[in-house]
Amino acid sequence: MKIAFIGAGNVAYHLAQNFDKNGHTITDIFSRNINHARALCQKLYDAKPTNKLDLSHSLAEVVFICLPDDALIYELKNMIFPPNAIVLHTSGSVGMDVFENTEIEKYGVFYPLQTFSKFVSLDMKFVPICLETSDENTEKIVEKLAFSICENIAFYDSEDRKKLHLAAVFACNFTNHLYAISYEILEKNGLSFELLKPLIQTTTQKALQNNPRNVQTGPAIRNDKKTMNEHLEILSNQPNLALLYEKLSENILFF
């Protein structure tokens, strides 16, 4: 298929290259910053960079909007799409209803449940892709398109997708923040995060192979007040971390 991208960030970067590799043609890459669009086009067979939101002359049959949620909502009304194109956004938290009251007739959501970074190339084959579409005909086309790069696709409505996204925030964004806190505690004390890596890897494996609730360890689940108080003592001049420690520990005990 002929595909255009609005946005040249991490998601566009990986999706465009995966489609390109699998026999589709990327026609246009839009970015407010033309250099970002150019950088992505250089990775693709035949795409044109643009910084104008008018795609009325594009040959694209499908347009992917890969923008941050707020930009997606804000910019949507300014975009001009190719006639008859299917328009898809890639956000986990924005409902499909964002396309209602626009002139777009065929639309949907194409949400890859993965975190992308430009520096790490990624085969989309095993990335779960969550789909939702405006109508049955669009569903067939988008499903086929998704299957051309990925084996793991499923249809979820906007409500379920929001819950998936919420669960991902806990399991990934918040988890990463806890790693950042851990890193800082060690660094401040001249200790290395390297030391924790084997433990972090085992912990993650264990959680993925079980119901994580059943493999909880640590002072909170044992209600080991002595250790918890000593830890709070260490955090006494970082009240935000101390509060987080307390709330997480309470939650573990009463979960």
Next chain:
Amino acid sequence: MKIAFIGAGNVAYHLAQNFDKNGHTITDIFSRNINHARALCQKLYDAKPTNKLDLSHSLAEVVFICLPDDALIYELKNMIFPPNAIVLHTSGSVGMDVFENTEIEKYGVFYPLQTFSKFVSLDMKFVPICLETSDENTEKIVEKLAFSICENIAFYDSEDRKKLHLAAVFACNFTNHLYAISYEILEKNGLSFELLKPLIQTTTQKALQNNPRNVQTGPAIRNDKKTMNEHLEILSNQPNLALLYEKLSENILFF
């Protein structure tokens, strides 16, 4: 060396088997529940199970105390050790000073920075072991003993070990709890935790290959209030989770 274990839980289980495999002799396994001691002895070449805390007739040169922190502190005064044995505990959060004011002369801490589970066999080779000892002579013996099962050992005093343990609580225990929350959010809504596994794996890899602070993603770091409010709305009948969501998000933004 000849080694006895007080405790037959996860840590004793793995340490005893690793020493046994590497040419040492496990003499005795103590557990209040004799069946636990027996179960571990069956995995070892020549160890005797016991439920009496009197090891005065044991041939052990080194005794490992592998008990939960509170049991370790509580039981220590009741234990009778072989004459001249080095006594080591394996806790990250109990100081070496727990051995002061006892009759034990040679002692130390042997803290493997890893989470153990009986169902998963584990080569100790790459597990960081944190050591601390009462005196130089004991240090030499314990260091050699550690090196016989592991390549990654280092000496830390009780203060540093406490900070390591605190960092591990954030990076592992709390992280596992976030996985448990995520699992529950999905399960409640008829969605599968399977969907998140590729994302969790990539997130962990990214955090381990970078300073996690620099790879933070998600609505909180973008200060995306619309998404955060929608997530809080989903959690509105689980006030503990909503509070945790808010505190973690605030902390990400102001970290």
